[in-house]
Amino acid sequence: MDGYLYSLFLINNWGFTDTLPWNVPSWSISAELFAYLCFPFLIFGLLKLRKKTSVMAVFLCLLATLAFIFQKYGTGNIGSNIPKMGLWRCIIEFALGVIIFKFYDAKLLDNFNCRALTACFAIPITMLVMGFSDYFYLPTLIFFAIIGFVKLEMNREIVIGSLLNWLGTVSYSIYLCHYFVKDLLKLMLETEYTPAWWLMLYIIVTLTMSHVMYNYVEAPGVKLFAKIRR
DSSP states (O other), X not given: OHHHHHXXXXXXXXXXXSSOOSSGGGHHHHHHXXXXXXXXXXXXXXXXXXXXXXXXHHHHHHHHHHHHHHHHTTOSSTTSOHHHHHHHHHHHHHHHHHHHHHHHHXXXXXXXXXXHHHHHHHHHHHHHHHTOOHHHHHXXXXXXXXXXXXXXXXXXXXXXXXXXXXXXXXXHHHHHHHHHHHHHHHHHHOSSOOOHHHHHHHHHHHHHHHHHHIIIIIHHHHHHHHHHHO
């Protein structure tokens, strides 16, 4: 009964239990709700940051905190031990997203050049190749990938609007199938170690399945439901 109530009020991943009760996939929505509640405080704190060095310092502190927490609890990878680590992961990654906006809004990206971005990419990629746990490199890699794409679009070197629009379109399908793909590939791999090729394969398979699911299940289902309602 407690598990049902936790899920009903979306607090099932707030640390009240050691397991994911009843509606397991809703842990991410629970963590997302908590992140939204923290959002005003994040904005209030980041609005005071004016210099790129200050924003970068907060960014590095968040990464260090994430790695420290996961390392302390002996978590194998960023997707493990969701009952304990899911909330921490969501809050910190949410804060990193706010920092990306801060970089853009305060025009701090103007000071980034190709050399700086290359250097920023080199560290997480080196960690990935050397076999570090993904909580050391994955948030950094994604963070600077987004920064790089935004910078390129600002310089009119590429246009990523259509790509982001597509990701938004298939995002629900990604949400539905990514966990299944992860478990399937883990069964095939039979190890907690996450090599670089596994991560790339996971992304490719997830995006492919999401695209297929959206076009042949989700979109037709939405159209069918719309016809039924008329």
